[in-house]
Every structure is written in C-alpha cells, then in structure tokens.
Amino acid sequence: MSEQSRTILVRCSGRDRPGITTGLLGVLANSRAELYDMEQVVVRERLTLDLLIGVSEGDDVLKELLFHAWERDLQLDFEAVEPVSSPTSLARAIVTVIGQTLLPEALAAVTGAIAAGGGNIDRIDRIARYPVVAYEFVVVDGSIDAMREALVAAAGDHGVDVAIQRQSLERRAKRLIVMDVDRTLIQDEAIELLAAEAGCQEEVAAITERTMAGELDFVSSLEERVAKLAGMPVDALTRVRDQVTLTPGARTFVRTLHRLGYTVALVSGGFTDVIEHIARELGIEHAEANRLEVVDGQLTGRIQGPVLDREGKARVLRQIAEREGVPLEQTVAIGDGANDLDMLAIAGLGIAFNAKPLVRAHADTAVSVPYLDAILFLLGIRREEIEEADAQDPSFEADGLLPVPGVPPV
Numbered sequence: 001m002s003e004q005s006r007t008i009l010v011r012c013s014g015r016d017r018p019g020i021t022t023g024l025l026g027v028l029a030n031s032r033a034e035l036y037d038m039e040q041v042v043v044r045e046r047l048t049l050d051l052l053i054g055v056s057e058g059d060d061v062l063k064e065l066l067f068h069a070w071e072r073d074l075q076l077d078f079e080a081v082e083p084v085s086s087p088t089s090l091a092r093a094i095v096t097v098i099g100q101t102l103l104p105e106a107l108a109a110v111t112g113a114i115a116a117g118g119g120n121i122d123r124i125d126r127i128a129r130y131p132v133v134a135y136e137f138v139v140v141d142g143s144i145d146a147m148r149e150a151l152v153a154a155a156g157d158h159g160v161d162v163a164i165q166r167q168s169l170e171r172r173a174k175r176l177i178v179m180d181v182d183r184t185l186i187q188d189e190a191i192e193l194l195a196a197e198a199g200c201q202e203e204v205a206a207i208t209e210r211t212m213a214g215e216l217d218f219v220s221s222l223e224e225r226v227a228k229l230a231g232m233p234v235d236a237l238t239r240v241r242d243q244v245t246l247t248p249g250a251r252t253f254v255r256t257l258h259r260l261g262y263t264v265a266l267v268s269g270g271f272t273d274v275i276e277h278i279a280r281e282l283g284i285e286h287a288e289a290n291r292l293e294v295v296d297g298q299l300t301g302r303i304q305g306p307v308l309d310r311e312g313k314a315r316v317l318r319q320i321a322e323r324e325g326v327p328l329e330q331t332v333a334i335g336d337g338a339n340d341l342d343m344l345a346i347a348g349l350g351i352a353f354n355a356k357p358l359v360r361a362h363a364d365t366a367v368s369v370p371y372l373d374a375i376l377f378l379l380g381i382r383r384e385e386i387e388e389a390d391a392q393d394p395s396f397e398a399d400g401l402l403p404v405p406g407v408p409p410v
Contacts, residue, residue, distance in 0.1 A: 005056050007036070007083045010065060014074040016047040027068050028053065031061035052081070092167035093119065093144055095137040095151065096378050098369060099160035102133045106158035113154040113162075114139055117147030128383035131249070132369045136380070138167070163365035163378050170348060174379060176326040177257055178317045178343060180335035181268035181275055181289070183212075184353050185372065186244050190270040191225050193240040200228045214338035214358045218269060219307045226292065230301025234294050237273040244274060249373030254282045255396075256376055256386050265320050267313045269339050288316045314342035334375065335359065351375060 012024060021040065028035055034054040041048050055061055062078060069076045097110050114121060119142030128134035139147070148164050155162040165171050182189045195204035204225045211221040257264055265286035268275050272289045279287035293304040306312070313335075321331050333340070333347035336355040344350030344363050352363035353372070360366040367374055376386065390396050 005054050007081050008053050008055050008062070009079045009081050010051040010053060010062075011077045011079070012047070012049040012051070012069060012074055013077075014047060014069075014072075016042045016045050020047060020072070020074065021049060023068060023072065024049070024051065024065065027064050028061065031064065032056050032059050033061045054083075092122070093139045093142070093147065094165050094167050094171065094380070095139055095147070096127075096134060096163045096165075097137070097160055098128075098132050098134045098162075098367065098374055098377060099158075100132055100369060102135065102160060103158075106154075106160050107135070109154035109158050110151065110160070110162060111137075113150035114142065114147055116150045117144075118142035119147050127377050127381075128374075130383070131371050132374050134374070134377040134383075136377075139164075159368075161365070161367050161369065161374075165349070165365075165378075170329050172380065174262070174330050174332050174348065176263045176265065176321055176324055176331045178265045178267050178320065178331060178333050178347065179353075180313075180337070180340050181266050181278065182270050183336045184334055185247060185250055185266065185278065187247050188244055190240060190244070190274045191222075193243055194229055194232070194236065194271075195225070197236040197240065198229050198232050204228060212337035212339075213356045218309045218339045222269065222290070222307055222309075223303065226299075226303060227301040229292075229299045232299045234297050234299065236299075237271075237292070241274050241277050244278065246278075247370070247372045249371035251282065252373040252386065252390075253376060254284065256373070256381065256389065258283065259389055260381075263320075263324050263326070265317075267308070267316045267320075267343065269308055269313070269337075286320050310339040310342050313340060314346050317343045317346065332375075332379075349378070351378065 012020070014020070035051065036054060037052040039050045066076055095110070095114060097107065099106065111121060114137065119139040121137050122140045123138040125136045126134070127136050144164060144166060151162045151164055179185055189205070189208055192201055192205050192208060195201040207216065207221050207225055210216045211218055254264055263286070264284045266275055266279055266284055266288070268289040270289050272291045275287045275289040288308060290308050291304040293300040293302045308316070317331065317333060318328070321328055328346055329348040331347045332349045332351065333343045334351045334353050335344055336353050336359060338356065338358055341359060341362055344352065344359070349365070350363045352359045352366040353375070354368055354370065355363070355366060365378065367378070373386070
C-alpha cells in the first residue's frame with residue numbers, strides 16, 4: 001500500500017441473508033484494497049458488518065462497494081480513520097451479568113462500573129435469555145480489582161449477579177467442579193428433613209441457620225443436631241432420601257459439564273446415605289460426606305469417623321484434584337455456607353450460590369438466581385449451545401426432557 005493510501009472503516013447494515021459477506025469481500029478481491037480487520041454481528045435478523053480497509057489513490061473500490069450495496073438493498077457508511085489504532089493493552093477481562101431481568105438502569109450501572117475502573121468495553125454478547133438473562137462483556141485495559149469493587153456495588157444496588165474474570169487459558173480450561181449439596185445441588189437441608197422425622201425440625205433448623213451464617217462452630221453444631229436423632233430407625237434415611245428435591249437446573253448443569261469432559265464432585269457436610277444416592281442418580285464421579293452411625297437398625301446420634309468440616313472440604317477438594325491430575329487453578333468450587341469458605345478460597349474460581357452474606361463477601365463471585373445451570377454462563381457456555389447438545393442427544397430426547405423456551409429446565 002502506497003503512502004497515498006487511506007484507511008477506511010466501511011460499515012454495512014441491512015436485513016441479514018446468505019451471501020452478504022461473500023459479496024462485499026468479492027468486491028474487495030477485485031480491487032487493490034487491503035483488508036485489515038472485520039467484525040460482524042446480527043441482532044434480530046439485522047446485520048452490521050464492519051470492514052477496515054486500506055484504499056490506494058485512484059482506486060474506485062468505494063464506488064464499487066456502494067453500487068454493490070445499492071443493488072442488494074444494503075446501507076453503507078464510510079469513515080476515514082487513523083492508519084494505526086491507539087495502542088491497547090493485551091489485558092482483557094470478561095464481565096458476566098446475570099439476572100431474572102436486566103433493565104437498562106442495571107446494565108448502565110454495570111457499564112459505568114467498568115468505566116470507573118478504567119476498562120473499555122470491546123464486545124457485548126448475550127449468552128442466555130431464559131430461565132435468566134445473561135450478557136458477557138469483553139473488557140480491555142482497566143484495573144480488575146477496581147472494576148470488581150465498582151461492579152460489586154452496582155450488583156448490590158440493582159439486584160443482579162456480576163462476575164469479572166481475567167480472560168486467560170485458565171478460564172477456558174476449568175476441568176473439575178466441586179460443589180456443596182445442601183441448599184446448593186439440592187433445595188433441602190438433609191439434617192432438617194431427618195429432624196422432621198424425629199419431631200425436632202424447628203430447633204435443628206435454627207441451629208443450622210446460625211451455623212451456615214458462621215455464628216456457630218460447624219463440628220460442635222453438627223454433633224449437637226445429630227444427637228437429637230438418636231433412636232431414629234434407619235429406614236427414616238430412605239424416606240428422607242426420597243424427599244430430596246434437586247435445585248432447578250441441577251440436571252442440566254451436571255449433564256452439560258459431563259458432555260464437556262468435566263469431572264464433577266460432591267463434598268458435603270451432610271450424610272453419605274443421602275449424598276451417594278444423588279451422585280449415582282446424576283452420574284457424579286466423587287461424593288464425600290459424613291456417615292451416620294447405626295447400631296441395631298437405629299441411629300445412635302453420633303457421626304462415624306471424623307466430621308467433614310470446613311477444613312475437611314478444602315482437603316477433599318485438593319485430594320480429588322490431585323487424583324484427577326487437575327491443577328487447583330482449573331477447579332471450580334460452589335457452596336452457600338460458612339463451612340464452604342476454605343474450599344471456595346483454594347479453588348481457581350469460588351462461587352457463592354444463593355449464599356449467606358459472609359460467603360458472598362469472600363467468594364470470587366456470587367450467583368443469586370435460583371437456577372444452578374446459570375453457573376454455566378460464568379464458564380462461557382451459551383444457552384443455545386446447551387439446547388443444541390440436548391436436542392442432539394437421543395437418550396435425552398427419549399426421556400421427554402427437551403427444554404421448552406420460557407420453561408426453566410430441571
């Protein structure tokens with residue numbers, strides 16, 4: 001390209017249909033123009049295509065592009081721009097915004113928080129429209145710490161979930177998901193279901209609430225609650241197991257992770273009699289929990305062996321990661337209570353799911369919508385990709401479980 005050349009940004013817009021990009025590139029191919037960059041987006045069948053080209057003096061390519069567009073009912077705009085873009089840092093971050101609805105004022109607060117941290121939005125992409133709405137912002141420059149602080153404030157003000165992660169190979173290479181069970185994978189607290197069988201549900205629930213909020217020591221409070229179950233027949237465990245309700249989106253979450261080759265593990269302060277049954281049902285590879293002691297067909301009111309507490313959960317995460325050959329940076333931990341804090345801290349990504357304020361404050365990010373599969377959006381997985389995989393899975397279709405737009409999956 002000669003010194004007399006100009007750099008032109010060509011913006012094409014119109015109703016999308018096959019052949020538009022091919023036609024415009026064909027015009028360029030028959031000219032002396034150089035193509036420096038291109039980007040295209042389609043929203044509701046309306047296309048916007050940007051072409052950054054270099055045009056030599058005397059080249060009629062702009063006229064040829066205009067004529068080509070006119071014949072095809074397309075609109076073209078030309079803008080002369082600087083030959084070289086201003087230098088931009090290679091530092092990139094991904095900001096994910098999730099909400100039951102995302103109103104303009106909430107999104108304005110999010111984008112304002114990005115700007116307040118010195119970030120510049122390079123791309124915006126909607127990755128889900130149900131059962132929640134989710135957008136992904138690609139951000140260049142700025143301070144991740146400063147943006148995170150501003151984003152947390154914006155999320156709190158507008159009741160949405162916002163996560164910021166550095167765009168890197170580690171984000172794309174997560175391989176192990178370790179999650180809590182009670183109030184995370186399932187909607188229940190197993191100890192409270194057992195307490196209902198024993199007639200002391202309200203008393204046990206009050207202790208559980210204070211424990212998950214970090215007000216009581218987990219080990220002593222679990223021992224206190226389990227002691228109230230002494231004398232209960234062991235068949236009560238089967239009845240409780242049958243009462244458990246999975247969190248909406250749990251099956252979709254686990255099914256999608258398995259399709260992508262993730263290892264999934266359950267690490268619970270609950271009980272093996274409940275957890276292992278759920279793991280078998282969902283095909284989950286690892287399940288660790290506390291074991292209730294049984295003598296002569298009755299619960300003794302004691303835990304058999306050491307209690308799996310806060311430190312124990314982190315230890316199990318490390319052990320599973322080592323067994324599977326997965327670096328901690330490529331792990332994700334999910335939980336809701338104070339006894340999850342240590343495993344959330346050591347994982348590559350710690351997610352507080354519908355968690356207590358203490359847990360949300362210490363996790364890398366928080367998800368507050370009631371759908372477990374919304375976590376997939378933090379991993380860069382789009383709703384359309386999930387649906388397509390389900391539609392192509394004969395066993396899934398045979399079960400009659402194909403998702404219906406607008407209806408939350410299970």
